[in-house]
Each structure stands twice: as structure tokens, then as C-alpha cells.
Amino acid sequence: MAKAPLKTLRNSDFFKLYQSLLTRGELSRAQAETLLAAAVLFLNNDNPDVTALGYRIVVMYANLTGDYLPLYDVAIGRGFMPIVDSVQSGLAAEDETAHFFPEYFSSLLELFEVEGAVFTQQQLDLGNFFFEHNLTDVTVTAPTSYGKSELISGFCNQNLQSNICVLVPTKALLAQTKQRLLRKRVAGDNRQIITHAEMFQGGDRKFLAVLTQERLLRFFIKHPGVNFDFVFVDEAHNLLGEDTRALLLAKVIILQKRRNPAARFKYLTPFLVDQKNLQLRYAEIQPEDYKVKEGLKTERFYLVDCREDEAVQLYDQYFDRFVQCGEEAFDDELELILRKAAKKNIIFFNLPKKIEQFMRAFLPRNDSVESASVARVCESISDFLHSEYLLVEGLRKGVLYHHGSVPDIVKLYIERAYTEIPEIRHIVCNSTLLEGVNIPAEKMFILENKKGPRNLSKSEFRNLVGRVCRFNEIFSGETGNLRMLEPEIYLVGSDAYLDGRANLKKFIKTVAQVDLNLQDEIDNVLLEERLIEDGDAEERKREADEFLENVLPGTTGLDVARAATPVGRACFLNNVSEIEVLRHEVEIQGILDGLVGPLQNSNEVMKLIAGAFVPFLKDGAAFDILRRLQEENAQTFYAMLIDWKIKGASYAEMIRNFLRYWEGMGSDEVYVGKWGEIAREGSFRQSWVVISQKTHAEQVNLAIVRIKEEQDFVDNHLLKYVELLHDLGKLDEELYLKIKYGTTNQDKIRLMNFGVNSILAGKLIDNYSEFVDVQQDAGIVNLRLELIERMRQDGENEILVFEAEMHMGLNHNF
Numbered sequence: 001m002a003k004a005p006l007k008t009l010r011n012s013d014f015f016k017l018y019q020s021l022l023t024r025g026e027l028s029r030a031q032a033e034t035l036l037a038a039a040v041l042f043l044n045n046d047n048p049d050v051t052a053l054g055y056r057i058v059v060m061y062a063n064l065t066g067d068y069l070p071l072y073d074v075a076i077g078r079g080f081m082p083i084v085d086s087v088q089s090g091l092a093a094e095d096e097t098a099h100f101f102p103e104y105f106s107s108l109l110e111l112f113e114v115e116g117a118v119f120t121q122q123q124l125d126l127g128n129f130f131f132e133h134n135l136t137d138v139t140v141t142a143p144t145s146y147g148k149s150e151l152i153s154g155f156c157n158q159n160l161q162s163n164i165c166v167l168v169p170t171k172a173l174l175a176q177t178k179q180r181l182l183r184k185r186v187a188g189d190n191r192q193i194i195t196h197a198e199m200f201q202g203g204d205r206k207f208l209a210v211l212t213q214e215r216l217l218r219f220f221i222k223h224p225g226v227n228f229d230f231v232f233v234d235e236a237h238n239l240l241g242e243d244t245r246a247l248l249l250a251k252v253i254i255l256q257k258r259r260n261p262a263a264r265f266k267y268l269t270p271f272l273v274d275q276k277n278l279q280l281r282y283a284e285i286q287p288e289d290y291k292v293k294e295g296l297k298t299e300r301f302y303l304v305d306c307r308e309d310e311a312v313q314l315y316d317q318y319f320d321r322f323v324q325c326g327e328e329a330f331d332d333e334l335e336l337i338l339r340k341a342a343k344k345n346i347i348f349f350n351l352p353k354k355i356e357q358f359m360r361a362f363l364p365r366n367d368s369v370e371s372a373s374v375a376r377v378c379e380s381i382s383d384f385l386h387s388e389y390l391l392v393e394g395l396r397k398g399v400l401y402h403h404g405s406v407p408d409i410v411k412l413y414i415e416r417a418y419t420e421i422p423e424i425r426h427i428v429c430n431s432t433l434l435e436g437v438n439i440p441a442e443k444m445f446i447l448e449n450k451k452g453p454r455n456l457s458k459s460e461f462r463n464l465v466g467r468v469c470r471f472n473e474i475f476s477g478e479t480g481n482l483r484m485l486e487p488e489i490y491l492v493g494s495d496a497y498l499d500g501r502a503n504l505k506k507f508i509k510t511v512a513q514v515d516l517n518l519q520d521e522i523d524n525v526l527l528e529e530r531l532i533e534d535g536d537a538e539e540r541k542r543e544a545d546e547f548l549e550n551v552l553p554g555t556t557g558l559d560v561a562r563a564a565t566p567v568g569r570a571c572f573l574n575n576v577s578e579i580e581v582l583r584h585e586v587e588i589q590g591i592l593d594g595l596v597g598p599l600q601n602s603n604e605v606m607k608l609i610a611g612a613f614v615p616f617l618k619d620g621a622a623f624d625i626l627r628r629l630q631e632e633n634a635q636t637f638y639a640m641l642i643d644w645k646i647k648g649a650s651y652a653e654m655i656r657n658f659l660r661y662w663e664g665m666g667s668d669e670v671y672v673g674k675w676g677e678i679a680r681e682g683s684f685r686q687s688w689v690v691i692s693q694k695t696h697a698e699q700v701n702l703a704i705v706r707i708k709e710e711q712d713f714v715d716n717h718l719l720k721y722v723e724l725l726h727d728l729g730k731l732d733e734e735l736y737l738k739i740k741y742g743t744t745n746q747d748k749i750r751l752m753n754f755g756v757n758s759i760l761a762g763k764l765i766d767n768y769s770e771f772v773d774v775q776q777d778a779g780i781v782n783l784r785l786e787l788i789e790r791m792r793q794d795g796e797n798e799i800l801v802f803e804a805e806m807h808m809g810l811n812h813n814f
Helices: 004-010 014-020 028-041 050-066 069-078 080-096 103-111 119-132 148-158 172-184 213-222 236-240 244-259 335-342 352-365 371-386 390-397 408-422 456-463 502-513 535-551 564-573 581-593 602-612 620-631 632-646 651-663 695-728 733-741 747-755 758-767 784-794 799-805
Strands: 138-141 164-165 193-194 207-211 230-233 264-269 290-292 299-304 311-316 321-327 343-350 399-402 427-430 443-446 488-493 669-671 686-690 772-775 779-785
Touching: 004 050, 014 028, 014 050, 014 311, 014 321, 028 050, 028 069, 028 213, 028 747, 050 069, 050 488, 069 080, 069 172, 119 138, 119 148, 119 290, 138 321, 148 172, 148 230, 148 264, 164 213, 164 244, 172 193, 172 207, 172 408, 172 799, 193 581, 207 213, 213 244, 230 244, 236 264, 244 502, 244 535, 264 321, 299 502, 311 502, 335 443, 343 371, 352 390, 352 399, 352 427, 371 390, 371 651, 371 799, 390 399, 390 408, 399 408, 408 758, 408 799, 443 456, 456 502, 488 502, 564 581, 564 695, 581 695, 581 779, 602 620, 602 695, 602 733, 620 632, 632 651, 632 695, 632 733, 651 695, 695 733, 733 747, 747 758, 758 799, 784 799
Parallel strands: 138 264, 138 290, 164 207, 164 230, 193 207, 230 264, 299 488, 343 427, 343 443, 399 427, 443 488
Antiparallel strands: 299 311, 311 321, 669 686, 772 779
16 A cells, blocks of 8 residues: 555555544554554655554554653654653653663754754755855744744844845734834844834835835835845745735735846745746746745634534544544533633634624633732723723733724734733734734634635635644643643534535635645736636736836836826826726816825825815725715714824723714614624615614623724725825815824834834824934934833833834743
8 A cells, every 4th residue: 555545554454443532432452553653654655644543543542641752763764853852851741760761862953953942854944955056035834832033033143234025914913023024133233123114214224124015005105216126925835816915915926026026926825736827927037946844733623503503523534534522412512612722722613703703702601810910901901992892801801802993002012911921811813813813822712714705715725724723832841731732623513604605614624625636726927827718817917017007107007098197197196997098087186186285184195085085986895995985974073083093082082982873873773884784775784873772881882893884995096196285285284194103203204114003103202202213314213211210200101111022023921
């Protein structure tokens, strides 16, 4: 059976014996010997799936029996040195005289140590590959926790004379990535780390940049003569998508390569079948490929369908079979989680609305935790936002939630709190977790099997479950546990949260079975492998080509139309993709030419955006978020929101303002977007609630999510029109600064361009200016270490202290 595939094993009687390991039953000596003999046979098989099954048997045997010597032997042979170190340390601690490990192996372990951690052979090989290909394009495909973040920081430290850009997929990762670079930087590296185009003041000084694709485009426009030597593309699989952000990511990579043909790109991704699928049109990027093939973890997938009152079943991804685990059934998903939970757990949903629905059902089933650290976190969030925030209620019971409508700085703060405070056991979250957020967890409970409108793909599912039992948790000297080599993933069926049509058995087979073929789904029209076969794809490619040629002529080599008006050119430079620019630019220019003078207030700005741009939006529901600006009350609302920013309103003040605004609307139906429960007359979307039917606490929580979402709308959709109008000289300079930053104070603006939240920036300049060093000519801002102690002495909110520490590369002490 030298090359026997798994299907041969599936048709054998071996599963009867193997089943004892799956169900963690008792093994006779004969059974154990047979299983281990089979494992040796499988480990020497040429088929990688059969080899992985052999390793799985050894791991399950070791954790079931406590006999780790077979695992130790396998780990040595396969270069799994963290396991060797853990087994050796554990057995030596049990009885130093009972076990003899040759000095050779102890010396061998030293060869695998990197900065105090023991690496696997492939982790070392990956580091060597990266070092050897320092000056070339590379693609690295490696699971989560394989040290991709360390590759970035190590590379930056080795290339001190280079301009390096790290492209991250979300704004939430800007601060985290910057903090990692600060913590890991070597002595003598004084390069500024910028997160905004405005932070860069020009000159010949080398610098590091951490940017999203939107911010990189802005950097190109603001600094046309500045180039990067190296660009890291984190979560590079995002290039495969067809959404506007995937397309913009492709555009900025192509533009960077066109501007500097010598630039080298480093693609990092947790999953990619074939690196050629990332090959872009109009860009000669030919990366060397490194794909991690080893797997130390072997997941246990449990299916619990509470809709059918079924007992727990285990799905084995190697034999493609279900095994019942006892007779125990659960009344509902809440009971299941409470009885099966570990010390740290991820509870996964698709929709933020269902996350908060679950929280309200789950919290009454949990007791309050006794923890001074939790109490301080609750106090900080209550003061920063509101005491009736659902997040605070959850924290008091050791449960957090995490989704896109939680304010960004609070999200970072609670991620760290969950990591550091043992009494916080659960984090309830959605796909924001898929984008590089690193948190500890031993078990995962999946209550929705979707990302957006469709089921999780096989790659997305693998990426998600890879977030459980990360290496630094399995092999931690303090809390490490080799049982975590078998992460437990529960797929849970529930009437309350799961689509009634969802077939969990079919789903788990399509995403977990090991020998199903993986395929990259290539949808981006700027990728070479994307076939342009239909009218829709042709249209999207034409628009992408027009964008590239209008931003940087000659990029595509194609003869495409160019903008003929100032506003047309400004639309391309500010990524206004929701309008067919070339078709409507003359009309829009005519409207702008009719202005008597620069706009003087936020109401005038909103009225002009609504009048000059909104009428020319493309058809389709995707643009309805902007189309609602045709309504005068929507214009008034956003002008009011901008005015709050100009006045420097805190979150707590904005919450009170929102509640007063709803109370004074004169209508009981309030628009809340995705949090809605009813459809208003003339609409089929459930985007409204009857506000009088909500308790005060429910109104507070609606206000918090709406403030975050409306701020995101201003930043992501409206601000580019403000930038465009400013570029064209249609906006008063002082008003422009107030809309963008909420202030005209240049020191506060420099801090915000440094990445500091506007609230903290105001505090630092108004109250702590002696601890803030601003080098105006170089555009560099430094915060002195004494700042933290003074802020604590003054009783500043811990969230603000946490953020200040983050910008200084310091860890927060909870």
C-alpha cells in the first residue's frame, strides 16, 4: 500500500480500531500496538494525506494514554522541535531519573531556538528562505501562528536603508502592525513609521509605512516622487476577490510597480493553492514561492445539531465519517457552550446583529466574575462610552464581543484584555477575526457557517479554525498543553441563529475533508488568470484600465479614454469609482463652476456633494448608501455629525446627542441600517426600528453602533469628496481641516496623522504637551516615557492610557 490513497483505507476494516481513538475509549495493549504499527506504516507512505493520518494517530494516542514517547520519536524525525521540547520538559519534570535523553537532542534543540522560542524545521527553513530571497519577490503561504509577523519585523530590521511599506487589509490592523514593528525594532533604527500619507513630510530620510490600499493610493497622490523599495502584502489572498477593495489592492500594487520597477513584493497569506493566481496584469512580478506543508495540529470537528435534538457527533476528516460521541444531547446551544467550554473560547457568527442577540441570551446563564482587572476594564469602557453598553455587561460575566461596529480603539483594548485577563473566557466575534487578529483560544463554537451572504469556503474555514490553539499557546512554558494539538471545533445547529435550510453535515464534508481538491476562486479582473468572458467583467476591467491610465498614464499600454476636466481627473485620483466619471465629468464640472466662492460650512458641503455627485451614481443597491444623501434630512444629519467632530465631542457626548436627536425627530421610526427590524413604507429592507419600543439600554447600544458606522461612512465615503473639493479649491482651507481632523491646531493634526485618536490627540496637546516632542520639519512625533505615569496620576481613562502605550510600543498592564 505504498501509495494507497485514503479511499483505500476507507474501504477497509481499520476504521473500527481507529474509532477507539476518536471517541477516546479505552485501548487494550494489542489495540495500541496495532494502531502504532499502522501509524508507522502511514507515516512512511508517499501520499501526504495518509502521512498526516499517521501523525494524527500518534497525537491522539499520546493524549489519550499519556504515553508521549512515540510522539517524541515522530516529532524528532519530522522536525517538530516544539513538541520535542514540550515532551522532554514534561517527562523530565515528572521524574528526572526515569527518562534519559541524550545530550545530542538537547544540543539539537538549541539549533531550533529563535529569540527564546523553539521553532519547527519548516519555520527555520521559511526564515532562511526569506533571508536568501531578500532582494526578490516572494510568496509565502503559511498557516496562522507560523511567524509571518516576525518575518516582516525581521526583514525591516535587516534592511535599515530601505523604504518599506506593509499593506494591511483593515484599518484595525494599522495600529497592531505598527506596534509590532515598534516592539521588534533594533537599536539605531530611527525610521519614522507612518500610517497616513500626511505623516510623511518629504526629504531623503528612510521610513516605514503601514497602510491600507486606500491610504497607499492617497500616498501616491500626495507624494508622486517617493517610492518604496519593498512592499509586503499581508493577507494577499484578498487579491483574488471581486469587491472594490480587492480591485483597489490590485490597482495600487500595479501603480507601485509601474512607478518603481525595481520594487520587490512580499506576498503573505494563510492559504493559496497556486501562486500564479496572484499574477497581475500590467505588472512584472514573478515571486519565488514557499509553501509550508507541515501540520502540527490535527483538528477534532464536532457537529451538534440542537435543531434535531441530536447527540454530539464527531466528523473525521480523513475517513469522511461521522461517529456518535455518547448519548448526551443538549437542550440548546447555550447549554452546549457552557458545558463544553475551555479556559478560552471563540464563538463565531457571521452577522453582528446575531452576535448581540446571542449575548443577550447567553449572559443570563453566566455568573459574574470576581476580578479587579475586569472591574477596571468595565469602569474604563463605561466612562469612555456608557455604563449601559452591552459590552460592559458581558465583561462583568467574562464574555466579550468583537465586530466591526465596536469603536476601533475599544476593539483593540478589549482584544488585549481578553488575551491578558484569565477571567475573560469567551469572545464572540465574526469574520473580522479572519483578518490577522491574534487572540488565544482553546475551543471554537461556530454558530453561523457563513461569511457575508455565502457559506464559508474551504480556505476561509481552514483559516478560521486555524485561529484556535496557536503555537505560542500550545508550547507556552507556563500554560502549554500538548492536548491543544487537537483543537476542538464545534459546528452548532440552532433555530435561533442558523438558516433553516443549512445542512451542517454536508457543509462540514465540503470544507473539512482533507483530500478534497482546493481551488483558488479568481474573481479580480486585474488578475492574469481571470478570464474576461461576460459583459459585466468586461465593464469592470474597462473601468479599472481607465483608472490606471488616468492616475498614471502608460501603465496599461492601452488606448483608453482620459479625463478632460479638472473634476474628472480629481475623481480618478480620489478613487471615486461609484460614478462613471468620463460619462458625467462635464456635467459635474459645470455644477462646480457655478460656485461663487469656497464652501464655508458643513451644510454647504453636504448640499454640494448631494447635488453635484449623487445624481450621477451608478445603478445598483451597492450605491444606495450614498444615494440617500438626496434626502435633505440625510444631508442635515451628516452636517450635524461633522459639526460634532469639529466641536471635539467625546463618545459619551455623541451618545447623548444621538439619543436627543432620535427623541426630537418627530417620527418613531428610526433608521439603523443592518440593526433594523422593520421595513418602512415603500421599502423592502428591514432598516428601521420603532425607537419608543426600545429600552434606554437598547437605545444606548443602538447609538454606539450607529455612531461607529456613521463615522465609518464619513471616513470611507464622504471624506474622499471633501478631499476632491479641497484639491479643486472649492473648500475653505480652515473648514477642510476641521472636517478632516476636527481642529485647525497643527500639533493636534500632526498627532492624528501619527495615528493617534482625535480624543487622545486633544488630551496630549491640551494637557500633556511637555511630554510630546514634535519635530515640525521632519514631521516626527515622539511621546516620552514619563507621559504614561503622569496620565495615570491624573486618573485618565485607561483606554487613553492604553492607546498612548500602543503608540510607544509598550504593553498595557491590566
